[in-house]
Amino acid sequence: MSFSSEIKEELVHVGVKRSCCIRAELTALIQMAGTIHLKGMRHLALTINTENGAVARRAFSFLKKRYGIQPQIQMTEHTQPKKSHVYELMVDAEDALRVLRDTGIVEDDGDGFFNLNWRIQPSVVESECCKRAYLRGAFLGRGSMADPEKMYHLEFVVDREELAASLVELLQKKEINAKAIPRKDHFVVYLKEGEHVIRLLSMMGAHGALLEVENIRILKDMRNNVNRKVNCETANINKTVNTAVRQIECIRLVEQRIGFDRLSPNLRQIAELRLNYPDASLQELGAMLDKPIGKAGVHHRLRKLEEMANDLGLQQNKE
DSSP: OOHHHHHHHHHTTOOOOOHHHHHHHHHHHHHHHEEEEEOSTTOEEEEEEESOHHHHHHHHHHHHHHHOOOOEEEEEEEOSSSOEEEEEEEEEHHHHHHHHHHTTSEEEOSSSOEEEOOSOOTTTTOSHHHHHHHHHHHHHHHEEEOOTTTOOOEEEEESOHHHHHHHHHHHHHTTOOOEEEEETTEEEEEEOOHHHHHHHHHHHTOHHHHHHHHHHHHHHHHHHHHHHHHHHHHHHHHHHHHHHHHHHHHHHHHHHHTOGGGSOHHHHHHHHHHHHOTTOOHHHHHHHSSSOOOHHHHHHHHHHHHHHHHHHHHHHHHO
């Protein structure tokens, strides 16, 4: 089962008691997965299509509770692009008109004709519970989410540009960063930030999916932190090793060209310690001296040896 299917399986079991929330969720289902058929000047029909049997049963139950309608259900089998069942709920004539008027999708123009409005009507999502219900219905209708192990990406596929803009507006009012882009013959409203995906899952009532995403986020953060620390430590080790190798090369050049006998006692002692303990840190070298010094003092002495080696190298080039 895909992660999207797991979310929908959880959402269809979210209890809805208030009639206004039933209307909000149904409105989203119709706008996302519904088709309106014109059968004459004053006759409409409505169908809701879904590949999820549980979503079809939920829509059937809501239509019956809110409007006393028992829609016809038809199941067809598709083989392309993959084998699947499609459930079609059909509402005809006056019942369809009553539902579409109540959801704000159909408005009378006063001359005996209908105007279709695909934006989300403020009256449908007036209360917070109805906003949550609408978003839940939208996901049940045509929402999907990628496997959070791979990426954070939740999206809604919308047929109409005005509905996509309206859905983005609703999400942004709830401080959820959503964007809309055209994709082939549709529009896609999507979220790509883990924090905002989690906020939306919480609003819709998918708390089990939310916990799963949170656990994955925590594990990812832990792995990223470990990787950063390992990379940082590796970089520091490489830097220390490269520095020690360079120091040893400089000290050997000084030894060959000048000899340790001509160095001051302080420089000679630190040069010999570096040759004998190539893996030691500056702090460890400083502690080995007859008169221990700190990292800064060791670095200063080794720096003087490097400068001497550089001068010798320049002289050699001139020769």
